[in-house]
Each structure stands twice: as structure tokens, then as C-alpha cells.
Amino acid sequence: xxxxxxxxxxxxxxxxxxxxxxxxxxxxxxxxxxxxxxxxxxxxxxxxxxxxxxxxxxxxxxxxxxxxxxxxxxxxxxxxxxxxxxxxxxxxxxxxxxxxxxxxxxxxxxxxxxxxxxxxxxxxxxxxxxxxxxxxxxxxxxxxxxxxxxxx
Numbered sequence: 001x002x003x004x005x006x007x008x009x010x011x012x013x014x015x016x017x018x019x020x021x022x023x024x025x026x027x028x029x030x031x032x033x034x035x036x037x038x039x040x041x042x043x044x045x046x047x048x049x050x051x052x053x054x055x056x057x058x059x060x061x062x063x064x065x066x067x068x069x070x071x072x073x074x075x076x077x078x079x080x081x082x083x084x085x086x087x088x089x090x091x092x093x094x095x096x097x098x099x100x101x102x103x104x105x106x107x108x109x110x111x112x113x114x115x116x117x118x119x120x121x122x123x124x125x126x127x128x129x130x131x132x133x134x135x136x137x138x139x140x141x142x143x144x145x146x147x148x149x150x151x152x
Contacts, residue, residue, distance in 0.1 A: 031055035033062035050152060 010017050018028070032048030033055045047053070055062055063070035 031057070031059060031062055033057070033065055034059045037061045037065070050150070 006020065010020060012018075032044060032053045035044040035048075038044075048055075057063055057066070057068060058071055060070060060072050062068075063072075
């Protein structure tokens, strides 16, 4: 199975095979932070800064390097239960027993939730707060062209 995944990755564009090492991976559109994880970190970060490349922070490398909660593994999805569909598909609707765990006296679930709050790898402990929305934008200040040559 691993070999077929690797072959699919190398031939996904249909024309050219992509090498599975630094030069092949760096040609992909994976974002500047992920590119910085392949041996040439300083050059790739400087190139991204010079050209204003944006990283959408959806990959494993980018989220791990910045301490963000990633959209992969168990964090890649949310489960929603459509109660109305369950009731509609259930032939014995009267036999459905709804249980409110907060009021039922079942303390094991409550204890597990309290234990999980004390773990240092919880989402609240890992996520870096982004305060960019708190910065006020002043519309009167317009960037003036000062004829500065950036050298590229």
C-alpha cells in the first residue's frame, strides 16, 4: 500500500514524474513554511519574505513548526449527528432512550473530562492566539512610493 501511495504521488500530474527528495518536493505548491523543512530553510524563508508568499497553514509541517492546532489526524474533521434522520430511520422510535450524562449521575465521563483538562497538550494549551484582528487599520495613512530598490 505504501508503494502505491508513493507511486501515485510521483505521477499525479500525468506528464512528468516528481522526485521524492528535496528538489522534487520544493517544486510543489506546499507553502513556504513546509518548504523550509527541507534542508534549505533560510533560503526558502527569505524567498517567501521577498516575494510575499502566503502559507495557508493546512499542512503538518507548518502547523507543528508554529505550534498551531492542525487540520490533520483526529483534528481533520468534526462529527455531527442528525437526530431527525436517526429518528426517521429507526423503526422503533419509542424505544430510543436519550440520556443526559450531566444529570444521570454517571461520573466517569465527567471525571475523564476533568482529567483531559489537566493535560498540557490540549487544544487551548497548543493554539497560539492571533491578535492581528485587534490591530486597528488607519485608512488615512497611504503608503507612498519612496523609490526604494529591493534588489531583485
